[in-house]
Each structure stands twice: as structure tokens, then as C-alpha cells.
């Protein structure tokens with residue numbers, strides 16, 4: 001594909017700019033000669049049709065949840081209702097300045113407060129901060145809360161370990177380590193759940209807590225969760241729940257009832273915000289009573305019909321984000337919650353679980369299913385042994401020829417040649433059937449024509465890329481055409 005610089009010819013223009021006004025000329029005239037360009041910037045010179053065709057062609061090469069099925073495990077790539085985009089763009093929210101005095105942004109504070117109440121209800125926990133900008137940021141915030149709690153109890157240098165099941169999301173150990181804890185890995189048992197005997201052996205006076213991904217990255221709910229949290233509490237630690245997979249039990253089960261002390265929620269996954277390209281997210285954190293004093297400031301407090309910001313929290317860990325977090329993500333998420341209501345949220349999680357189990361049932365005869373249990377929102381297959389010399393990587397590439405975005409691959413690490421599939425509740429049955437059909441055909445191809453997979457993709461604009469080379473040998477260019 002050519003770049004915009006390869007198109008056009010000298011002198012072509014896509015827009016005609018109006019002549020400079022007198023004031024603009026005066027402003028430009030005031031710029032000292034030494035600071036002015038000697039030549040014009042080297043911008044592409046293209047006509048409007050050229051410009052439109054170039055960017056339209058580029059946009060059509062993009063794949064997103066608005067163009068097709070996107071079963072990326074651990075990502076909840078579900079449809080984001082367009083109404084929520086309109087609401088987030090509403091000037092009453094989008095144009096708010098974060099430094100407005102509280103009297104002038106009562107509506108926004110009311111919205112944030114209400115969101116906090118909704119999420120506390122969903123989590124079954126008494127405290128919240130909306131500040132964290134992503135799931136991993138929520139995890140770090142949670143770990144910092146835990147540290148402050150330890151400090152308050154005089155146990156900071158004593159309880160230094162965080163226990164982490166090997167089925168946890170990859171950001172969990174990173175967050176614990178970043179907060180200064182050392183990470184101890186806990187093995188999963190044959191069911192794909194925390195090995196309770198191994199947990200008992202690992203617990204001791206040096207353990208600060210456990211971080212559980214709920215459901216875990218195999219898409220399995222920890223059936224012993226009450227035993228696990230009780231054991232950790234009895235040993236003097238706290239329980240962190242990674243709630244990025246909340247789509248699996250939204251409106252059905254509450255972490256607060258299961259013994260969670262800290263719980264983060266990925267609004268950009270569960271509550272509809274376009275994500276996946278690194279766009280803004282939100283990872284609010286709810287806490288149990290024991291961690292309330294340490295929550296970030298400012299706290300949004302309601303007094304009658306008014307809202308105020310409270311900074312006077314001497315034990316707070318301080319701010320974790322400028323201002324109040326990514327407010328427009330919160331606007332979208334609240335719109336999602338209010339549109340669906342309690343019943344709708346329950347239906348969403350039921351649909352997510354149903355879709356995952358439906359696909360699992362269709363595919364488990366053709367691909368190895370290492371942990372064959374009731375799936376929650378996702379399940380993990382293995383591409384191992386599907387065809388002579390065929391790897392999961394090849395299956396993923398071949399799926400692109402069938403017009404599908406590949407699932408997450410090679411994660412979780414405890415499944416060899418993993419394919420982690422999360423269909424979400426927003427896909428109709430015919431899409432799930434078409435995906436299953438493609439996967440079954442690919443499994444047949446793997447047996448009969450493995451080379452077809454090993455050389456895939458065949459139908460994409462670019463064929464097989466060396467995916468690691470871009471990182472090892474970056475060729476970056478920032479060409480602003482500045483020659484002045």
C-alpha cells in the first residue's frame with residue numbers, strides 16, 4: 001500500500017484556504033524572521049478525491065469489532081452501542097474543564113457519584129475510586145492500597161509476598177512487582193483452579209495477600225473461592241480480585257460476597273467503550289471496609305442534593321490520576337448500566353457464558369480442550385497436534401483468510417499452543433456458527449493440507465509478517481517537513 005506522499009502531484013490541493021485576515025497577518029508579521037520557515041512544509045500535494053480514496057482505502061484494511069467477529073480472549077471485544085458515543089461527545093461532558101469549581105460542574109460530579117454507587121452495588125463492596133485509567137492501573141492502585149494498609153498495621157517490611165495463581169492475567173504479577181512485592185506463583189490443579197493444598201503451604205506470616213483473576217484466564221470460575229479467601233484472611237492477608245472478566249458474572253455474583261478486599265473493573269471491556277487500539281479506558285477499584293481510609297483523593301461526596309470533593313483523608317495513597325479519571329469512559333459505562341438495568345446486565349453475562357459454551361461444544365471435537373469444564377465468558381483450546389507441523393500461529397493466520405480476527409494465542413501460558421476464545425454476548429448465533437465452521441474447516445485442512453496453514457494468510461493485503469522484527473529493528477519516521 002502506498003503512503004499519501006506517493007500520491008498526487010505538485011500544485012494539487014484538497015482544500016482551498018481563505019486568505020489571511022488582517023489580524024492573522026499581523027500575528028504572522030510579528031514572528032521574528034529568524035524563527036520563520038525559509039521553505040514551506042513538505043506536505044502531500046493531493047486533490048480531494050485522492051485524499052478521500054487514500055484514507056478510505058486504508059480504513060477498509062482495518063479490522064475492528066464494527067467490521068466483524070473479534071473473539072480475542074481476555075479482551076471482551078463486544079459491540080459498543082453508538083448511543084454511548086453520542087452521550088460521551090455531548091458538550092456538557094466533552095467540553096468540561098477539569099479545573100472548573102465544583103459549583104459549576106455539579107452535573108458531572110453527580111454522574112461520577114452515581115457511577116460509583118452503581119459499581120459498589122455490582123461489586124458488593126463499600127468503597128470506590130474511579131481514578132485508575134485501565135485495568136493494570138487499577139491493579140497497581142490496589143497493590144498500593146494494600147501497602148498502605150500494611151504500613152498502618154506495622155507490617156510493611158514483614159508481609160512482602162503476593163501469591164499469584166499461574167492462571168492469573170499477566171498484568172497481575174507485573175502490578176504486584178511494581179508496587180514492591182515479591183511474587184510467588186501458585187500452581188493450578190487438574191481442574192484449572194487454584195491448588196488449595198499448595199495455597200495452604202504457601203501461606204505464612206510473610207504473605208501480604210493473593211491476586212485472583214476471576215474467572216481465571218482459562219475462563220474457569222474458582223469453585224473453591226470461599227475457601228481460598230478464608231484461608232488468606234485467616235493467615236493475615238488480603239484478597240485482590242482482578243475483575244476484568246466481570247462480563248462472565250455481571251449482575252449475578254458479587255466479589256464482596258466472596259471475600260474480595262480489592263476489586264478492579266475494566267469499564268472499557270465490560271461496560272462498552274471502544275478499545276483494543278490502546279484508547280482510553282477506566283479501571284475503577286472497589287474496596288472492602290478495611291481499605292476505605294486509604295482510597296485516593298479527592299473523594300466525591302454527596303450532601304443532600306449537592307456534591308463536593310473531599311481531600312481531607314490523611315491516610316489516603318493520594319492521587320493516582322490527574323483530576324477524576326477518564327470521565328468520558330465513565331459516561332459511556334454509566335449509559336450502558338442505566339440502559340440495560342439490573343435485568344439487562346444479568347442477561348448480558350448469561351449471553352456471554354452461553355456463547356462461550358456453545359462455541360466450546362462445537363469445537364472441542366476438532367481441537368484439544370485441556371480443561372473441559374463449564375466455561376464462563378471464554379475458553380481455551382490447544383492447537384497442539386491438529387496437523388503435521390501445524391502450530392497455533394498457523395491456525396490464527398488461516399482464520400484471517402476466512403475473514404475472522406484471530407483469537408488470543410499463546411496465552412494463558414499454562415496451555416501449550418493456546419487459543420483463547422471469547423465470543424461475547426453481542427454476537428448472533430449465525431456469526432458463532434460461521435466462526436465454528438471456519439475453525440472446523442481449518443482443522444480439516446490441518447490434517448489434509450497442512451502446508452496451506454503453514455503459508456497462511458493467502459488472502460490478506462500483506463502475507464506473513466515477521467512479527468518480532470518490527471520490535472527488534474524499529475524503522476520509525478517522524479516527517480513534519482520542517483526545514484526552517
Ligand SMILES: Cc1ncc(COP(=O)(O)O)c(C=O)c1O
Nearest residue numbers: 074075134135136169171242244
Ligand atoms: C483479566 C485481565 N486483567 C487485567 C487486564 C488489564 O487491563 P488493561 O489492558 O485495561 O490494563 C486485562 C486486559 O485485557 C485482563 O483481561
